[in-house]
Amino acid sequence: MSDGQADVIVIGAGVAGFSAALSARRAGASVEVISGHAGATSLSGGAWDVCSDLYASTDEIIRPLRTIAEEIETLVYEDPHHPYSRMGSPATALIQAAHDAVLTALAIYRPLDLTSRGVLVATDLGLLRRTATAQDAVLDLASAGTLDTSVSEHVPTPISTGVLSLRGDRNTDARFLSASWTELMSLAKKSRNFAPLYIDFFNRKDDALLHPHEIAAIGDSDEGSARIADLIASAVRTNKFTSVVMPPILGYKRDDVRARMESVVGLSLGEWVQPLAGPQGLRLSRRIDEVLREVGCVRSDTPVKSLDVRASGSIVHLENGTQKRAGAIVLCTGKHVGGGLTMRGGDLVESLSALPVYIDGHVQPLGSSADGRDPFHFFGNDPFAGGPGFRAGVGYDHTMRARDRRGDVAANDVFVAGALLEGVEPSRDGTGLGCCATTGFVAGRNAATQAGRG
């Protein structure tokens, strides 16, 4: 299009926005990405969920019964409101295609194989979880040190993994973590031992006050990573470990830190997963920024004030008073954390447009305690299981176009993707970043077509 106007405007630069921009760009559209503050992507951990067995017991987490593809089929069967069920063509094919493009471009994740049972990662709470794929820097406990994932009960010699802790770290303690992981493995009848391993990393008075990302940044310098590697090497010297699992300290500004350290230590090294304000989310955000630039997207960080949804061509109003139009607009602003949905006057609304909020297939007003409605109705009784307010989102059809109050397409040029969608709750339903990537990918491709490209 003319006058520097982009074919497609993507609002939001999390995983959904990234994958929408990527697919629109691949389809030949010019793309402008407008991003505001950090959202859920930069708070994510090193794990990348696509679909999980939420009801797995401890041994099923460690020795999963089914492949990811089989989990997806179950979800599609059980939940008609989840995007995987709404996107039309076989969900598995779309998911695989989207991830082939997105993960290859990001280049810091293991490729996704839907016929596999994913990777087994350790978390900073001392638990284990199964995830579709994980950052290269994260240790896969199912493969590292060749853990036998078949159903055999006997592994001749226990595999021993060192659990590295920075002495004096207030958040994690290797003694507890190793005891907990050993216990979980033994509950699942796997003989795998974890043993604590401390390094005196904090050698200056205020070091202990460093935030996780500041510690990770030390690993980004040649000197810093050499120092950490030396500390680890001398700590593991007397032990017979096959691998070491550590806090996310393998740098986040460059991607070769792990390989460099492994060459010094001589063992497979890997991080545990640390969601919320850890370096792993920052690492992902950095790669998103880099790749968006590489593929030639225009970036803008002027905040969006509102989105005027019109059949005659929707308009993006910016905080600085200017307006933008495009062939198509993709909204990828997240749910509550990104600010895509917000509570206004006790009601849940989409924050930029007048698009209605759907819950379980219906437009439904939902209040909070402010107007006397019982918040448990909104949040649910169980903070981990979620309630209607967390599944709420913008309604959409199979092309990812937003719906209006009557259920019709609100405007041909407005698409939605990611956590903002109705029926998805990435932080709870186990479809995580994978759902954002897939819906973003479909929305971006359709937006490019709408804009006359692709």
Added chain:
Amino acid sequence: MSASIESVPAERPTHDVIVIGGGINGTGVARDCALRGLRVILFEKNDLAFGASGNNSGMIHGGPRYLTDHPEVTQESCRDSGYIQAIAPNLLFRIPFLFPIPADSARSKIVLAAVDAFFSYYDKFQPLKHGKPHTRLTPSEVRRLEPGLVGDIAGAVTFDEWGTDGHRLCVLNAIDAREHGASIHVHHEVEDVLRERSSDGKEGRVIGVVARDRLTGARVKALAKVVVNATGAWSPITASLARGAKTKVRPGKGIHVVYDRRVSNYAIASNAIDGRQIFVMPWGNISWIGTTDDDFYGDLDHLTATTDEVRYLVQGVARVLPSIREARVIGTTAGVRPTLFEYGPLEDKLSREHEIVDHASRDGVAGLYSMIGGKLASFRSFAEEMTDKVCLEFGGPRPCSTHKDPLPGGDALVHADSVAETYSVPEPSVRRLVYRHGTRVHAVLARATKDPNERAVVCACEPVLECEVRHACREEGARTLDDVSRRTRLGLGACGAMRCAHRGAQIVAEETGRAPREAHAMAARFLMDRYQNRAVGIAGAQVMQEELLASRFGIGAGLFAHTRRFSGGDER
């Protein structure tokens, strides 16, 4: 059942007095009895200060509400408030109250003059509790002191009260009792009150109790001549264990809403929509609004505030301080007052006075006493009264010293800044440590000197050090993360325990010899409790925090998936 009971020689009493209940009355009477040389054992079904003692407004007030009808009650309250200050100087802090009079009618000026006169009278008692005399403020002075107040104000009166931490007051009483020979058992539910049995099968005097450890299932039998039922709102249930003994209370539920910061300079009294007096009160680094008073008929062990109660308080306070609607709710408290039974009057009109029931004369159950009613501010004199009665069963009066013997750590004032420097720990933490532990702060921080890792700040909001968490488990009888939170305020700050639940639970599991999976279950349950506590009051952008909570612990870290299989039973 008897096979599993710890073997105790059946005929000889193991103790002199058995106290049931670890609230302020129970711990107060246990301390007093112990100080007077009696052998005491205390059983608490949940934790110290689990009920009304830990969920009230935390005020050691002088009882101005009794001033017009029963000035002698006010006098006694003020004198006792003075005693509590003397024995626990670290634990009390001044709360200046502001009583604004709205200029909404022609009578406003008269009301102001009347209130002024009323507090002039109250001033006569203030010296007993080292309170400052009241002042009368002009509207412009009120605006300057409390800019958030709205509406036409005819003026205001200030008066002075004392605040405290009800949990700590109970814990310190219990520790002092223990140091004077008492044994304190938390999470022990008394299942049976044992009585003498004559040859014809008739039951006589109480001789002891059987209690079950709710965390391990082990049973303990204790034998003593006197059993004191100090279980507050639970007291009818406890008394009924002694077959034939009855007490009557009129349980009145009261809730508070807790905010993440101080929303006002003064505690401000206001009227709710039904004319009842409620208040907003700065307390430490947070604020409370309270309180409600409603007859309660539900399950005393699982008490939560409801949306309606929260709305009632918020609406009432918003009449004078509208900004309260924008403030961030981080939790609620709920407790049940063990008010003396009376049929008919409104909840508010019920007496806050106390009464000792001697079941010998009333129900023919000799040796059993019930402490009914009472309030935090006068716990000491109530305990003294009860102990006087108990002493009569052991050969006559013994002198009481609870009004002059300091509570643990209350023997001198400690300067936080010098302590912070000595141990090189953050000063904000030390201030709170000194508040909670007085001179015993050195015992807590000595741990950190031994192991510098224990200087780590486990709870960043409050902020609680690792050494205090371990100290609470080792020295203060905490057995769960909840118990630690009552003793240290861990997890009660703005983040809803997101940052400290799992590390706190790990430490508690370590200290109490539990497996890692129990630490996970304990953390999950604590987070769940905090959530359910807060959810009734939250609104607006706070929904974001809930989504973060889920991603942090639920799917994100696998806490939920594993703990569903781990947890089970009644264990907290």
